[in-house]
Amino acid sequence: MKIFLDTSDVDVIKHHFQTGLVDGVTTNPTLMMQAGRNPVKVISEISSLFTANASISAEVVADTAEEMILQSEQYHSINENVTIKVPCTYEGLKACKVLSDRNIKVNVTLIFSLSQSILAAKAGATYISPFVGRCEDNNIDGIDLISSIRRVFLNNLISTNILAASIRNIDRIHDSFKAGADIVTLPPKIFEEMYKHNLTDQGLAQFDKDWKELNK
Numbered sequence: 736m737k738i739f740l741d742t743s744d745v746d747v748i749k750h751h752f753q754t755g756l757v758d759g760v761t762t763n764p765t766l767m768m769q770a771g772r773n774p775v776k777v778i779s780e781i782s783s784l785f786t787a788n789a790s791i792s793a794e795v796v797a798d799t800a801e802e803m804i805l806q807s808e809q810y811h812s813i814n815e816n817v818t819i820k821v822p823c824t825y826e827g828l829k830a831c832k833v834l835s836d837r838n839i840k841v842n843v844t845l846i847f848s849l850s851q852s853i854l855a856a857k858a859g860a861t862y863i864s865p866f867v868g869r870c871e872d873n874n875i876d877g878i879d880l881i882s883s884i885r886r887v888f889l890n891n892l893i894s895t896n897i898l899a900a901s902i903r904n905i906d907r908i909h910d911s912f913k914a915g916a917d918i919v920t921l922p923p924k925i926f927e928e929m930y931k932h933n934l935t936d937q938g939l940a941q942f943d944k945d946w947k948e949l950n951k
């Protein structure tokens with residue numbers, strides 16, 4: 736049961752990394768655009784925080800598998816914990832197969848169906864990323880999709896990790912894990928919400944008050 740952060744903001748990652756509860760990071764071109772920095776530098780800074788067995792996803796953006804593979808070389812040489820993220824397309828799956836055969840970890844992203852998951856697993860993906868929130872935006876049950884993928888992977892002894900992405904609220908974290916996700920990747924704001932509860936705040940306020948009373 737792993738938690739990744741879904742962000743390219745290095746300072747925010749550094750902050751949450753200190754909890755010891757973050758197992759990896761996912762980035763994508765949109766998150767890189769928001770960070771407004773050189774992606775290779777960003778991946779290099781993030782990956783240096785983590786141990787070798789963590790996973791830092793760096794997404795390649797190209798029209799052909801050959802170009803994706805070429806781009807991936809730059810990311811892969813940064814650190815062994817860098818995972819190459821490719822889209823679930825004809826070219827992306829071709830790239831996934833080649834990279835996986837070279838023992839390079841690949842995260843196949845933008846997964847919206849069981850068929851895509853099966854092909855990504857056959858292409859050797861270490862991770863597949865079903866987009867729960869965007870499924871729901873399009874009237875697809877993202878949690879049911881995760882359950883189906885889990886069932887098929889179990890039946891066929893497939894070791895590809897299910898990385899639930901596009902998570903926009905706490906309930907979908909719970910639902911994803913209950914449905915069999917190995918990992919959820921969270922916007923930092925949602926990660927912060929995980930440890931918050933109004934009853935914890937209320938209880939703590941009372942304990943603080945009583946402690947002060949005792950020490951008067």
Ligand code: G3P
Nearest residue numbers: 741868869900901902920
């Ligand atoms: O991990 C994928 C994520 O960055 C997309 O999230 O909320 O834009 O669908 P969202």
